[in-house]
Amino acid sequence: MYFRTVSGAAVAAALLVPGQLAAEEFSIWVRSDGSEFMPKLVEAYNARGEHKADLQIVPVNELVQKYAIASAGGSAPDALSLDLIYTPAFAEQGQLRDLTEFAKSLPYFDSLSKAHLSVGTVDGKIYGLPFSGDASLLLWNKDLYERAGLDPEDGPSSWAEIQEDAKAIAALDDETYGFYFSGNCGGCNIFTFAPLIWASDGEVLSEDGKKAMLDSPKAVEAIDFYRGMVADGLVPAGSQTDNGANFFAAFANGNIGISPSGSFAIGALNNQYPDLNYGVTFIPGQEEGNWSSFAGGDNIVISAGTDEGKIPAIQDFIEFAYSPEGQTILAQNGAMPVRGDIAEEALAGLDERYLISAEAMANGRTPYTVVFNDLINSSNGPWVTTLNRAFFASSEEDMRQAVGDGQAQMQSVIDAAY
Amino acid sequence: MIEANPSDEAAPPTPRRSRKGDWMGLVYVLPAIALVVVFFLVPLGMTVWMSVHDWPLMGNPRWIGLDNYQRLWGDGSFWQALGFTVLYTLAATVGLMSVAFALALMVQSEGRATAFYRTAYFLPVVTGFASASLLWAWLSNVDSGLFSPAAQMLGMTERRVNILAEFTPAFWSVTIMVIWKMAGFFMVIIMSGLQAIPADYQEAARIDGAGWFQRFRWITLPLVRQPFALALILCVAGSMLAFDQFYIILNGGPSNQTVTAVYKIFNESFVSFRLGYGAALSVVLLLILLALSVIQLRLLREKGADK
The missing domain is CATH 3.40.190.10 (Periplasmic binding protein-like II)
Structure with missing residues (x-):
C-alpha cells in the first residue's frame, strides 16, 4: 500500500x-x-x-x-x-x-x-x-480513383458501387487492385465484413448470441459479393492467407483502391504514411444510404x-x-x-x-457471445475457416456448401457453451 | 604395433565397492534426481491431475473423472490432428534422415573444405523455429515473397500462385523448411557415428575387392545403427510435437488441415480455455510418443544384437 x-x-x-x-x-x-x-x-x-x-x-x-x-x-x-x-x-x-x-x-x-x-x-x-x-470504416485511395477516372471525393456507398469502383481501379495495371480484405483473419472480418451484413438488415448471430445466422439470406449474399470480387481478380492473391498481418499494411502500400478497415487506421496512416491521399466513409449496406459498424x-x-x-x-x-x-x-x-x-x-x-x-x-454494434474467442477470433474457429472457404470458393455451389457446413459448426460451438 | 580395437566389447574389470560407496553414489546423483522430480515428475503428475478435472482458465476446477478421456475418444478434430501429425512425421522423418545421411557421408572425411561445408549445413539449426518460420512465411508470401514472384518471372507459372492456400504445396513448403533447418543437426549425430567406424574395416574390405555400395551396405550401415537410432527417435519425437511452423506459417490452414496434435492442445488450452481437456490430450499424446519410442528401440536393438 x-x-x-x-x-x-x-x-x-x-x-x-x-x-x-x-x-x-x-x-x-x-x-x-x-x-x-x-x-x-x-x-x-x-x-x-x-x-x-x-x-x-x-x-x-x-x-x-x-x-x-x-x-x-x-x-x-x-x-x-x-x-x-x-x-x-x-x-x-x-x-x-x-x-x-x-x-x-x-x-x-x-x-x-x-x-x-x-x-x-x-x-x-x-x-x-x-x-x-x-469503429469500422471503409477507406478509399483518392489518387487511384482519380487515375481510374472516378470522382476522388465520392467514396462508395453501396455494394454495387464498391464492386464497380474496384473494377475500374483494378483495370489500371497489373500491380493495382480494386479491393483488399484479410481473408484468413476472424477478428478482422467480424470487424469489417459483418457490418456489410448488418447494414443490409441481416444478422450473423441472434441478439442473445445463442443462434448462428451465417446461412441467413443477407449473410450469404454478402459472402457472394466478396466471392464475386475475388473471382473477378479484384483482390490480391495474398488475401486468401492473410491472418491479419496485412490488415493495415496492404492499403497503406498505395496500390489498393478500397479496403474496409477501422478508425485506428486514420491515426496510423496520418502518422506513418502522410503522403497517402485517402478518404473515409461508412461501411455500406447492399442498398445505398444504409451503413453499419462494429x-x-x-x-x-x-x-x-x-x-x-x-x-x-x-x-x-x-x-x-x-x-x-x-x-x-x-x-x-x-x-x-x-x-x-x-x-x-x-x-x-x-x-x-x-x-x-x-x-x-x-451507431455501431457489438455481437454478444460468451464464446467469442472460440467462435470468431480463433484462427481455427468456424467463423474464419468458413468465410475463408466461402470467399475463395470456385463456384456458388461450393460457397453454399461451405456456408452450410460453417453454420452447423458455429451452432455446435455455441451449443457446447450453454 | 598392435592397437586395441576400440569396438572390442570386453567388459572392463569391475572394481569392488563398499556399501558406503553405494550410498555415496546415491548422494552424487541426488541433484539429478531432484531435477527430474521437480521438472519432470511433478509437472507430469499435475498434468494427469488436471486431466481428470473440468479446469477452466478462470473459475474453479471441478472433478469429472474420466469424462475428458471419454470425450476425446469421440473428438474427430483431435484424431484428424493426430492423423495429420503422423503424416507429417513420416514425410519429415524420411526426408530428414535421407538428407542428413547424405550430408553426413559428404562431410565425414577430413579435408580442407569439409569444415566449411559442415558449418554451412549446420548453420540453419541454430536459428530458432519461430524465426525460421517467419522467414519462410515471408519467402512463401504470394505478393511480397520470393517463390511465387520468382516462379512467375521465370515463366514457370502464368499467374502468381499462392502456395500457402492449397494443402499440398503448403504442406511441402513447411516440410522442406523443416528439412532445411534440421538436417544439419541429424547430420552431426550420424557423422559422429561414421567417424567412429575404424578405417581398417573399410580398408580390409577394399583389399578384399568390395565396391563402394557393398562397403556401405555391409560395413557402414550396420556400424552406424546406434547413432542412427538416436537420430531417428529424436526426429520422430520432435516431429510428433511439431507446432511452431504450422502455427506461424499456415495458422493451421487451409481449412484447419494442418492443425497438429500439439496445435490442437494449444487451442483447447489457451484459445478455448479448457485446460483440463488440453491436459488429457497431452497425456494421450505422451503415451503415443512413449509407445513409438519403445517400438523404435526394439526394432533397432534386436537387429543390433546379432552382430
Missing part, C-alpha cells in the same frame, strides 16, 4: 472538501493495442497528484491468459481496460465487480457508448463501462477481488477518463471517445475523418 505524507494544509483541505479521500495507488492493465493513448491518459491522471494509477501494458494475445493466471494467484490487477468482447465471459466467471450503482450515478451515463454497455451488461448488472472505441474497443472493469479501499480511487480515474480532458487525450491518440455528448468537443481540431469514425462508433 502506498501512503503519502500529507501536510497540515492538505489535511485541512481534505476535511473541508467533502468526498476528498486519502491517496491510493491502484494497478491497471491495458492490452498492447492501447499503448498509444493509455500511458498518456495515466500520466495526465497521475500528474493531478491525488491518486496514483500504476499502468502495465500486456501483449494483446496474452492478456486473457495472463489475467486468469494472476487472478488464480491472487495478484489480479485492480482494474483492467479489457477488449469489450471479453466482458461477458469474464463477468460470468465471477471475475468482475458489479459497477451498476456507480455507472447509474454518472450524470452523463445516457451518453456513454451503447454498444460497449450492451456487452458490459450481464443479467441486468453492469460489469464493464465504455473506455475506448474503435463498435470495438475496450471496456474498463474492476476485478472482483479488488480491495474496497481502492474503489473510490479507481472510480475517480474512470471519471477523469470521461472528463473532456480525458476524452481529448483518447481522441488525439487514435482511440474514439466513448462519451457521445462531448465527442465533438474532444475531436475538435482533428482531421474531419475522425468525425465520421465517431459517428460510426456511436
Whole structure:
C-alpha cells in the first residue's frame, strides 16, 4: 500500500472538501493495442497528484491468459481496460465487480457508448463501462480513383458501387487492385465484413448470441459479393492467407483502391504514411444510404477481488477518463471517445475523418457471445475457416456448401457453451 | 604395433565397492534426481491431475473423472490432428534422415573444405523455429515473397500462385523448411557415428575387392545403427510435437488441415480455455510418443544384437 505524507494544509483541505479521500495507488492493465493513448491518459491522471494509477501494458494475445493466471494467484490487477468482447465471459466467471450503482450515478451515463454497455451488461448488472472505441470504416485511395477516372471525393456507398469502383481501379495495371480484405483473419472480418451484413438488415448471430445466422439470406449474399470480387481478380492473391498481418499494411502500400478497415487506421496512416491521399466513409449496406459498424474497443472493469479501499480511487480515474480532458487525450491518440455528448468537443481540431469514425462508433454494434474467442477470433474457429472457404470458393455451389457446413459448426460451438 | 580395437566389447574389470560407496553414489546423483522430480515428475503428475478435472482458465476446477478421456475418444478434430501429425512425421522423418545421411557421408572425411561445408549445413539449426518460420512465411508470401514472384518471372507459372492456400504445396513448403533447418543437426549425430567406424574395416574390405555400395551396405550401415537410432527417435519425437511452423506459417490452414496434435492442445488450452481437456490430450499424446519410442528401440536393438 502506498501512503503519502500529507501536510497540515492538505489535511485541512481534505476535511473541508467533502468526498476528498486519502491517496491510493491502484494497478491497471491495458492490452498492447492501447499503448498509444493509455500511458498518456495515466500520466495526465497521475500528474493531478491525488491518486496514483500504476499502468502495465500486456501483449494483446496474452492478456486473457495472463489475467486468469494472476487472478488464480491472487495478484489480479485492480482494474483492467479489457477488449469489450471479453466482458461477458469474464463477468460470468465471477471475475468482475458489479459497477451498476456507480455507472447509474454518472450524470452523463445516457451518453456513454451503447454498444460497449450492451456487452458490459450481464443479467441486468453492469460489469464493464465504455473506455475506448474503435469503429469500422471503409477507406478509399483518392489518387487511384482519380487515375481510374472516378470522382476522388465520392467514396462508395453501396455494394454495387464498391464492386464497380474496384473494377475500374483494378483495370489500371497489373500491380493495382480494386479491393483488399484479410481473408484468413476472424477478428478482422467480424470487424469489417459483418457490418456489410448488418447494414443490409441481416444478422450473423441472434441478439442473445445463442443462434448462428451465417446461412441467413443477407449473410450469404454478402459472402457472394466478396466471392464475386475475388473471382473477378479484384483482390490480391495474398488475401486468401492473410491472418491479419496485412490488415493495415496492404492499403497503406498505395496500390489498393478500397479496403474496409477501422478508425485506428486514420491515426496510423496520418502518422506513418502522410503522403497517402485517402478518404473515409461508412461501411455500406447492399442498398445505398444504409451503413453499419462494429463498435470495438475496450471496456474498463474492476476485478472482483479488488480491495474496497481502492474503489473510490479507481472510480475517480474512470471519471477523469470521461472528463473532456480525458476524452481529448483518447481522441488525439487514435482511440474514439466513448462519451457521445462531448465527442465533438474532444475531436475538435482533428482531421474531419475522425468525425465520421465517431459517428460510426456511436451507431455501431457489438455481437454478444460468451464464446467469442472460440467462435470468431480463433484462427481455427468456424467463423474464419468458413468465410475463408466461402470467399475463395470456385463456384456458388461450393460457397453454399461451405456456408452450410460453417453454420452447423458455429451452432455446435455455441451449443457446447450453454 | 598392435592397437586395441576400440569396438572390442570386453567388459572392463569391475572394481569392488563398499556399501558406503553405494550410498555415496546415491548422494552424487541426488541433484539429478531432484531435477527430474521437480521438472519432470511433478509437472507430469499435475498434468494427469488436471486431466481428470473440468479446469477452466478462470473459475474453479471441478472433478469429472474420466469424462475428458471419454470425450476425446469421440473428438474427430483431435484424431484428424493426430492423423495429420503422423503424416507429417513420416514425410519429415524420411526426408530428414535421407538428407542428413547424405550430408553426413559428404562431410565425414577430413579435408580442407569439409569444415566449411559442415558449418554451412549446420548453420540453419541454430536459428530458432519461430524465426525460421517467419522467414519462410515471408519467402512463401504470394505478393511480397520470393517463390511465387520468382516462379512467375521465370515463366514457370502464368499467374502468381499462392502456395500457402492449397494443402499440398503448403504442406511441402513447411516440410522442406523443416528439412532445411534440421538436417544439419541429424547430420552431426550420424557423422559422429561414421567417424567412429575404424578405417581398417573399410580398408580390409577394399583389399578384399568390395565396391563402394557393398562397403556401405555391409560395413557402414550396420556400424552406424546406434547413432542412427538416436537420430531417428529424436526426429520422430520432435516431429510428433511439431507446432511452431504450422502455427506461424499456415495458422493451421487451409481449412484447419494442418492443425497438429500439439496445435490442437494449444487451442483447447489457451484459445478455448479448457485446460483440463488440453491436459488429457497431452497425456494421450505422451503415451503415443512413449509407445513409438519403445517400438523404435526394439526394432533397432534386436537387429543390433546379432552382430
